[in-house]
Amino acid sequence: MSITHIVSITSKGQATIPKELREKYGFKNKARVIATPEGILFKPLPTPEEEFGSMKADFNEKYGDTSVWDLLDKEKLIEDHLDPGEKRD
Numbered sequence: 001m002s003i004t005h006i007v008s009i010t011s012k013g014q015a016t017i018p019k020e021l022r023e024k025y026g027f028k029n030k031a032r033v034i035a036t037p038e039g040i041l042f043k044p045l046p047t048p049e050e051e052f053g054s055m056k057a058d059f060n061e062k063y064g065d066t067s068v069w070d071l072l073d074k075e076k077l078i079e080d081h082l083d084p085g086e087k088r089d
Contacts, residue, residue, distance in 0.1 A: 017042065 007015045017027060027044045034041040 005018045005021065007018065009015045017031075021027075025044055027042075030045045032043040032045055034043065
């Protein structure tokens with residue numbers, strides 16, 4: 001069931017999202033605005049605290065027995081032991 005709200009739009013293009021909807025969908029200070037074929041879609045943005053580490057799970061995929069993080073650590077160790085100006089193959 002959808003509920004329709006009528007909002008006013010100021011001369012600067014500003015509209016207020018009704019409090020009931022802000023609370024229901026977790027809107028804070030900013031929102032992502034997406035143009036769709038059906039109209040405008042507003043999505044709440046996560047806070048920095050909620051966002052922190054959110055992509056870590058995306059990089060935990062294993063390649064054989066090694067995670068991306070292990071590969072990056074190994075690469076860093078190799079780079080740390082190169083002489084300045086030495087070229088890697």
